[in-house]
Amino acid sequence: MNIGYACLTVGVPNTKEKSCMLKNASPEKLLDLISYNLNSLENIIDYNIENDIKLFRISSDIIPFASSPINKLKWWEIFEEKFQIIGWKIKKSGMRVSMHPGQYTVLNSPKEEVVKKAVEDLNYHTQVLDSLGVGEDHKIVLHIGGIYGDKNQAIERFIENYKKLDDKVKKRIVIENDDKSYNINDVLEIGHILNIPVIFDNLHNEINPPDEEKDEYCWIDECRKTWRKKDGCQKIHYSQQDPLKKPGSHSKTIGIRQFMNFYEGLDIKDIDIMLEVKDKNISAIKCINCTSHDKSIKALEIEWSRYKYKILESAPSNYVEIRKLLKDKDNYPVIDFYDLIEDSMEKKSTLGNSINTALHLWGYFKEMATDREKNYFFNSIEKYKKGQTSIATIKNSLWKMAVKYNESYLLNSYYFIEE
DNA sequence: CACCGTCAAGTCGCA
DNA sequence: TGCGACTTGACGGTG
Numbered sequence: 475m476n477i478g479y480a481c482l483t484v485g486v487p488n489t490k491e492k493s494c495m496l497k498n499a500s501p502e503k504l505l506d507l508i509s510y511n512l513n514s515l516e517n518i519i520d521y522n523i524e525n526d527i528k529l530f531r532i533s534s535d536i537i538p539f540a541s542s543p544i545n546k547l548k549w550w551e552i553f554e555e556k557f558q559i560i561g562w563k564i565k566k567s568g569m570r571v572s573m574h575p576g577q578y579t580v581l582n583s584p585k586e587e588v589v590k591k592a593v594e595d596l597n598y599h600t601q602v603l604d605s606l607g608v609g610e611d612h613k614i615v616l617h618i619g620g621i622y623g624d625k626n627q628a629i630e631r632f633i634e635n636y637k638k639l640d641d642k643v644k645k646r647i648v649i650e651n652d653d654k655s656y657n658i659n660d661v662l663e664i665g666h667i668l669n670i671p672v673i674f675d676n677l678h679n680e681i682n683p684p685d686e687e688k689d690e691y692c693w694i695d696e697c698r699k700t701w702r703k704k705d706g707c708q709k710i711h712y713s714q715q716d717p718l719k720k721p722g723s724h725s726k727t728i729g730i731r732q733f734m735n736f737y738e739g740l741d742i743k744d745i746d747i748m749l750e751v752k753d754k755n756i757s758a759i760k761c762i763n764c765t766s767h768d769k770s771i772k773a774l775e776i777e778w779s780r781y782k783y784k785i786l787e788s789a790p791s792n793y794v795e796i797r798k799l800l801k802d803k804d805n806y807p808v809i810d811f812y813d814l815i816e817d818s819m820e821k822k823s824t825l826g827n828s829i830n831t832a833l834h835l836w837g838y839f840k841e842m843a844t845d846r847e848k849n850y851f852f853n854s855i856e857k858y859k860k861g862q863t864s865i866a867t868i869k870n871s872l873w874k875m876a877v878k879y880n881e882s883y884l885l886n887s888y889y890f891i892e893e
Numbered sequence: 894c895a896c897c898g899t900c901a902a903g904t905c906g907c908a
Numbered sequence: 909t910g911c912g913a914c915t916t917g918a919c920g921g922t923g
Contacts, residue, residue, distance in 0.1 A: 482917085495900060495919060535917090539901090577915070578902030588903065620904050654905095 475707075476570060476746045477765065478522075478529025479758040485780070485891045486755065488517045491535055499544045507538050508549050512556045519560055523567045527758050529709075529746050531572045531615075536602065541595040550605045561606030570706065570746060571608060573599045574615040582619035582632035589635055600643045611706025614646045615673055618656040618664065625655075629664060636668055644670075645704075650711065651678050653722045658693045659684035665700045672697045675711040676736070677750075681721050691739055698742070706746075712736065713750040724750050727819070728757040730764055730812045737765060756888065764808050771803050774811050781815055783889035787831040789818035828865050829855060831889070832872065838884060839875045847875060866892070 483489045491514055492507050515536060522530055539545040550557065564571055581592045599614045606612075622628050636644070649665055650673040651658040658672075658679050665672040674697045676690055694710060701708040714725040714732060728751050751757045763773050778800060785793045792814050799807050799814070823831075836851060843851070851871050857863040869890055876884040884890075 491917085493900095493918065497900095498919090542901095576902070577904085580903060583903075585903090591902085622904085 475743050475765070476529040477749065477758055477761045478527055478531070478570075478746070479749050479751070479754040480531040480574070481533035481754075483518055483521060483755045484753050485886070485888050486518070486521050487885050489514045489521065491533060493535055493538045496539065496542075496544060499539055499542075501547060504538060504545055504547055505552070508536075508547070508553060509556075511536050511538075512553055512560070516556070516560050516563070519563050519567075519569070521755070522569060523563065525755070525759055526762060527755065528567070528569045529571075529748060529758075530569060531574055531748060532602065534573060534575055534599065537598070541591065541598040550601055554605070557602075557605040558607065561608055564606060564608055570612060571603070571606070572613045572615060572709075572748070573602060575599055577617070579616070580619040581616065581635045582628050584622055584631065593635075593639065596639060596643050596647070600640070600646055603646060604642065609706075610645045610704060612646070613648045613671070613705070613709070614643075615648055615650050617650055617652045618661060621655050625660075629660070632664060633667060636670075648673050648705070648709070651675050651682070653678040653681040655682075657682045657684040658697075659686060662693075662696055662700070665697075670700070671702070671705045671708075672700045673709055673711055675713070675750075677713040677715060677722065677724070678711075680715070691741070694740070694745075698745075707744055709746040709748060711748050711750055724752055726752045727816065728753075728761055730760060730809060730816065733761055734764060734809065737761075753891075760812055764812065769806060769808070771800065771806055774800060774806070774808060777811070779883065780886055780888050783831055783835060783884075783887050784891070785815065785818045786834065787827055787889065788823045789821045790827055790830075792818040823865075825859070828868075829858065832865070832868050835872050835884065835889070838881050839872075839879060842879055843875060847871070 482491060491511050494503055494507060515532065518530070522528070534540075537545070537549055540549075563569075575592075575595055579592045579595045580588055581596070583589050583592070596614065596616070603612050603614070618629070618632050620628060636647070639647070648671040649661050651661045652675075656664075658674055661672050674690070674694050679690060679693065694708075697710070698708045712733070714729055715721065716723040716725045728749060747761070749757050749761065759777065763769055763777065766773075778796065782793065785796065796811065796814050799811055832855065839847070851868070854863055854868045854871060858865060858868055872884070873890050875881075876890075
């Protein structure tokens, strides 16, 4: 079983993705962006390998305007070697990657022009995966599309247009239930007709369930039958509702109790779970640690090194609690650990706690900081006390010093992640 | 340098 | 008939 995350990382240096506006998309600009993005992708893959993350969705924006006429670059040739290196890392580590065109790629539109663009977009996604040289178990996840007043006809169009796709595209496509038009029962019917795998998305299913009410495990069982050997192991999407936002909005983090409850209900654990969540890799590591049988306290110590200043800032009492929890080196109190972390993250930091933590971090630099850096830092602290500046300013100056003096311990800290 | 409007895509609901 | 919401992070222009 693998657990992974989608498209981008949180709090990992050098993994950002860049784009530009259509009007600025010159060949030179695009070349720059693609090169930059492929470097970031390689860094993400490296990070995944280091952190035992074996499931990842590559962002559709990796090649800006890839399926637009504005981009005439043969990027798969220009960057052939880079793709091979990244693909080699993916394959060697046993990682499984995927891609997921957005809501604007609509294969069943009645408009010829829209379908044409969708086909081009699917070709693009296939080209990326083919360039990486990864097998056909590395999938492209697609929604069915719109209804246009006649669902049966719309489904028929999807089927016909799918059949016209290139074979190398077809063998990568898997289809997923969405939150308003095509529920899991609809998608399973289409999957059966076309003989293609179906991805079950739990949150979409909660919002847009079929009339025939079965629990989610029944639907997961139904979907499993659509995954053939050559497709790789069954994959599902898992997310939780953000309680403060509208239905369908993904939560900030994966609540570990709720996740474990879901996970324990799965009768077959040979399944890949793609998390859709705001804090991305952070939740992925959490869920991996909580479901691994071969992890030890070491894994939690690594996690603690990333969380500790965030926790010191938001909940100093939990900071003490967690340190106690990690004292016993023979135990692996993983759920209690993340319970305390989640509890801390919900708390609002006080002015005093924020300053205390900032001063803690200052300790890393006090020996080598220049007078200018020192003055700026302590002036910021004074201003912050008087409400004349934000903690973000202070964190920004600490971050700059962390980069300058290459404090890797701090560069990996969740302390710098906003909100 | 912080802030915030704009972008890019297709569908659908609502004036 | 046409416009805004939906979605998302980041671009890019403004103050």
